[in-house]
Amino acid sequence: MIRVEGLSKKFGKVEAVRGVSFKADDGRITGLLGPNGAGKSTTLRMLATLLRPDAGDALVDGQSVSVDPIAVRRRIGVLSHASGLYPQLTARENIVYFAELHGLDRRQAEARVAELASLLDLGEILDRKSKGFSQGQRLKTALARSLVHSPRNLILDEPTNGLDVMAVRNLRALLVRLREQGHCIVFSSHVMQEVALLCDEVVVIAQGRVAAEGTIESLRAQAGEATLEDAFVKLIGTAEGLN
Amino acid sequence: MRGIFTVFRKEFFENLRDRRILLSALVFGPVLGPLMLTGILQLSVSYGEAAFEQELKLPVVGAEYAPNLMAVLKSQNIKVEPRKLNEQQIRAAIAARELQVVLRVPPEFAERWSRSEPAALQLFADSSDQFGGDASATRVSRVINAYGRQVAQTRLLLRGIDPTSMMATVVIHDIDVSTPSSRAIFALGMLSYLVIFAMLFGGMYLAIDATAGERERGSLESLLTAPMPRYHLIYGKIAATAAYMLISMALTLVACAIALQYVRMEQFGISVSMSAMTTLKLFAVSAPLALFGAGLLTVVASFTRSFREAQSYLSFAISLPTLPLAFIGLLRVEPSPLIMATPSLSQHFLMMQILRGETPLLTDLMISVAASLAIGGILCWIAGRLYEREAILG
Numbered sequence: 001m002i003r004v005e006g007l008s009k010k011f012g013k014v015e016a017v018r019g020v021s022f023k024a025d026d027g028r029i030t031g032l033l034g035p036n037g038a039g040k041s042t043t044l045r046m047l048a049t050l051l052r053p054d055a056g057d058a059l060v061d062g063q064s065v066s067v068d069p070i071a072v073r074r075r076i077g078v079l080s081h082a083s084g085l086y087p088q089l090t091a092r093e094n095i096v097y098f099a100e101l102h103g104l105d106r107r108q109a110e111a112r113v114a115e116l117a118s119l120l121d122l123g124e125i126l127d128r129k130s131k132g133f134s135q136g137q138r139l140k141t142a143l144a145r146s147l148v149h150s151p152r153n154l155i156l157d158e159p160t161n162g163l164d165v166m167a168v169r170n171l172r173a174l175l176v177r178l179r180e181q182g183h184c185i186v187f188s189s190h191v192m193q194e195v196a197l198l199c200d201e202v203v204v205i206a207q208g209r210v211a212a213e214g215t216i217e218s219l220r221a222q223a224g225e226a227t228l229e230d231a232f233v234k235l236i237g238t239a240e241g242l243n
Numbered sequence: 244m245r246g247i248f249t250v251f252r253k254e255f256f257e258n259l260r261d262r263r264i265l266l267s268a269l270v271f272g273p274v275l276g277p278l279m280l281t282g283i284l285q286l287s288v289s290y291g292e293a294a295f296e297q298e299l300k301l302p303v304v305g306a307e308y309a310p311n312l313m314a315v316l317k318s319q320n321i322k323v324e325p326r327k328l329n330e331q332q333i334r335a336a337i338a339a340r341e342l343q344v345v346l347r348v349p350p351e352f353a354e355r356w357s358r359s360e361p362a363a364l365q366l367f368a369d370s371s372d373q374f375g376g377d378a379s380a381t382r383v384s385r386v387i388n389a390y391g392r393q394v395a396q397t398r399l400l401l402r403g404i405d406p407t408s409m410m411a412t413v414v415i416h417d418i419d420v421s422t423p424s425s426r427a428i429f430a431l432g433m434l435s436y437l438v439i440f441a442m443l444f445g446g447m448y449l450a451i452d453a454t455a456g457e458r459e460r461g462s463l464e465s466l467l468t469a470p471m472p473r474y475h476l477i478y479g480k481i482a483a484t485a486a487y488m489l490i491s492m493a494l495t496l497v498a499c500a501i502a503l504q505y506v507r508m509e510q511f512g513i514s515v516s517m518s519a520m521t522t523l524k525l526f527a528v529s530a531p532l533a534l535f536g537a538g539l540l541t542v543v544a545s546f547t548r549s550f551r552e553a554q555s556y557l558s559f560a561i562s563l564p565t566l567p568l569a570f571i572g573l574l575r576v577e578p579s580p581l582i583m584a585t586p587s588l589s590q591h592f593l594m595m596q597i598l599r600g601e602t603p604l605l606t607d608l609m610i611s612v613a614a615s616l617a618i619g620g621i622l623c624w625i626a627g628r629l630y631e632r633e634a635i636l637g
Contacts, residue, residue, distance in 0.1 A: 048468055051633055073470040082461030086253075088260040100249045101469035129260075145465065 001026050001184055002047065002153055006056030009042050016042040018208040019056065024186045024201070026152065029179050031199035032188040035236065039208040040188035041081075044157045047186070048078045060153055074102070077151040081158040083142035087131040091122060091141040094130055095148055102149035109148070116144040120174065136167035143174070154178060156187035160194060172198060196228050206236040246471040250479025254453055255486060264448040268487045272441025273494035277502035280433055284506045299379055302326045304333070305348035309356070309364075312348075312390060319386045333367050343376040344368045344383060359398060435594040436568040438495055438529060439587055443536045443561045445491020446484040450540035453480035455553035464636065474627030477541065481623050485537035489530060496522050521597060528593040528608065531615040535586040536564070538622025545629045583607045584614040 002024040009017040017039040024030035032040045045051045047058050049069035057064050063071040085094050092113055099109035117126055120140045125133065130141060139159070146154070160168045175185055175198060189195050195202055202219055204212040212219055212235040216228065223231035258264045299321045306313050306325040313323045328336070328345070336342040347365040355362040364387065368380035396406040457463045467473060500517035517525075543560045547553035564587035571591060576582065578596075583589045589611035596603045629635060 045464075045636075048464075050464060050467055050636060070470045070472070073468050076468070078465065078468045080461070080464040083465060084457075084461030084463075086257055086462060087460070088257045089253075093257075097249070097253045098465070098469065100253075101246060101466075101471065103245070103470070142465070146468075 034205035077146035254483035268445035446488035534619030
């Protein structure tokens with residue numbers, strides 16, 4: 001479970017995030033929707049303990065990102081949009097490395113790789129160097145890497161960027177499975193259809209603030225619009241940066 | 244600690260598969276180092292050979308007045324070329340660099356010689372001509388002087404006088420205190436430069452890959468979400484860089500030691516062999532520099548945004564500790580505590596002492612090891628601090 005309370009972050013004079021608060025429950029997919037530059041990535045990076053908040057806090061299963069970031073890192077799996085792999089390592093070695101960084105021993109790591117390989121259908125790429133991987137293969141490996149320590153919470157920053165249709169469908173299916181297993185999933189996107197298809201809860205972010213929050217139905221009701229798209233445009237105040 | 248080791252092991256083995264890193268660490272220094280070293284030694288040897296062993300052509304005016312002397316010159320590999328020139332022509336020819344040395348035997352030479360009177364000879368040469376004229380003149384006069392002494396001794400003996408008591412009233416014995424290996428030091432001064440350069444270069448690409456490369460590939464963010472302090476990650480990377488530096492240096496030293504066996508220098512009284520023990524000592528005194536080098540390169544690479552940018556900055560960073568070594572031999576710098584506290588300079592002096600067959604002072608050794616490790620430690624700490632900054636995400 002993730003609870004975000006008044007998170008703020010400035011870069012120089014630019015206020016990227018201004019008091020963002022929301023709640024993401026276990027067994028639900030929460031989507032951060034907003035135009036490019038709205039502050040989604042910065043919010044998620046603070047959740048992932050990559051950036052320190054200037055004000056406010058985020059609690060992951062009760063652990064604060066500013067008080068004990070290392071405890072938070074044990075409880076989250078992070079997939080950033082630039083999920084690079086080590087090109088000289090095979091998919092298996094990439095995953096095992098992160099397993100060991102999370103304190104698993106060799107045997108545990110190998111067992112976990114076997115589980116993830118069947119979950120993500122890694123099969124034939126497992127022992128290939130990741131140098132020549134396709135976008136989809138890279139994403140699967142990176143996902144396995146961020147799930148290697150069986151975190152309850154999963155944070156994905158624009159995970160579908162650059163993926164082909166099949167890869168996006170696979171990812172969607174996987175996220176649904178993880179939700180059924182009771183994981184708390186937070187992901188950001190500027191693609192409305194994606195959010196509409198997947199999310200139980202939507203947090204609409206614009207100009208560093210939460211513009212609206214709720215289920216898709218309630219958002220439509222709030223805006224008083226019949227279609228999702230119109231509701232979002234009305235809530236954000238502009239159509240710029242959305243698609 | 245376990246995290247540091249995990250990062251170290253991954254960086255170490257992953258980079259063994261990277262051809263560029265492997266080339267720079269395991270091939271460049273160990274192959275080019277000995278080639279340059281033996282090349283330069285061989286060059287100086289063959290230069291010496293050329294100056295002393297080759298036949299010297301000596302134009303002689305009036306050779307017919309001193310046939311015995313001509314025979315002696317011939318026996319010393321000096322080829323006499325009889326010429327007919329007057330003094331003005333000789334001077335002009337030397338000034339025009341047409342001739343280097345000319346010996347002139349005056350017509351009265353034979354007569355004075357037979358009367359046992361001092362017989363004058365004239366040797367023309369330009370002492371400012373460094374391309375052989377001066378050396379050739381020295382060689383000719385040495386032969387003539389030796390001949391003159393020999394004749395004088397014979398004359399004394401013929402008169403029943405022991406020449407040693409008459410001619411050797413004062414004798415200076417030149418005692419050359421340089422050992423054969425100390426004479427080779429000038430050329431070997433390069434060795435410390437090569438070894439330290441090979442060491443730093445051997446770790447350069449790993450330092451780049453582990454910092455700027457990691458950021459450029461986009462794997463840094465994932466790595467920073469590992470549940471451990473960020474400085475543990477960077478310490479593991481520095482350790483891997485230092486390990487590559489040590490391997491690169493060890494291979495370069497061994498390769499130089501092997502290559503030196505094939506340089507023939509004994510005939511010039513120069514010994515440049517590097518025994519296994521010497522090689523080991525050289526490794527031991529320079530090893531602490533690896534921590535300094537790995538820390539330095541990692542700190543510099545942490546400021547760069549891309550692989551290419553890191554490459555140009557690190558090439559500069561490598562020249563910082565190595566370039567002074569190329570000049571230090573020309574300046575008469577004596578080892579002092581300050582120098583011993585300076586990484587790379589101290590290793591240079593310690594290596595030179597060991598190559599000279601001397602035992603370095605214990606205090607010098609201790610200062611060198613302690614200073615290099617301390618400065619290296621500070622650089623590691625700085626690198627750790629840099630990774631705590633948010634700007635590291637780029």
